[in-house]
Amino acid sequence: MGGGTNPGRDQHDGDGVELAACADQARSASLAPLKQADGLILIPGETEHPSAGAVLGFSGAPSFKGRKTKMNLAYVMTRQRGATDRLLSGFAADCTARGLALAGVVQTNTDCTDARLCDMDVRVLPHGPEFRISQSLGPGARGCRLDPAALEEAVVAVEHGLDRRPDLLIVNKFGKHEADGRGFREVIARCLAADVPVLTGVNARNLDAFLDFSAGMARALDPDPPALRAWVAALPARGDDAA
Secondary structure (H helix, E strand, O other): OOOOOOOOOOOOOOOOOOHHHHHHHHHOOOOOOOOOEEOOEEEOHHHHHHOOOHHHHHOOOOOOOOOEEOOOOOEOOOOOOHHHHHHHHHHHHHHHHHHOEEEEEEEEEEEEEOOEEEEEEEEEEEOOOOEEEEEOOOOOOOOEEOOOOHHHHHHHHHHHHOOHHHOOEEEEEEEEHHOOOOOOOHHHHHHHHOOOOOOEEEEEEHHHHHHHHHOOEEEEEEHHHHHHHHHHHHOOOOOOOOO
């Protein structure tokens, strides 16, 4: 697979809303990372099911009971506010134009009247619907602007779209919600278990949690379209990793 240099843990990413204040809103959940063994990964819990694909509704998925699967998980980090969202949105459009079947979400940010803040919307791939995941707390208000209920609606919509196995899952960000065991965390893990490649954005605040989740095996890509296209082009064809 193609890749780039690791941006490092001290890199700043101004993308999206700062979710540090959301910690108290997150329900308790299992935060077990993906397990590493001989360069492969095994998803905790999935080995108890006869087929991870069956859980997702994929047809013809192989059994994952007792097997290991290569991880095709990549992430990007950027420095400029909104850059990750623009990069992944543009890349999703490029993938769709080239005939790839996508699942997941991309984010758009629209300036609004809350000083220096923006409205945040996510679009379910490939063709919607859209969900506004930000809420206005009023001028001078502090706290989490993420609308957890709207985010979970987007998660459910993505899950419903997995009835047809996608070529690639794109998640706009592995954020505080995912770090706390909610949001798209389970969708990401289950797609990896079903050999569906995953691409996501990460900011510096949540990098440690993401690396723990991925057992340090996720691939850091340069944040530019050629690097993303090269990674996708180098992915194994479906069935190449079958046990």
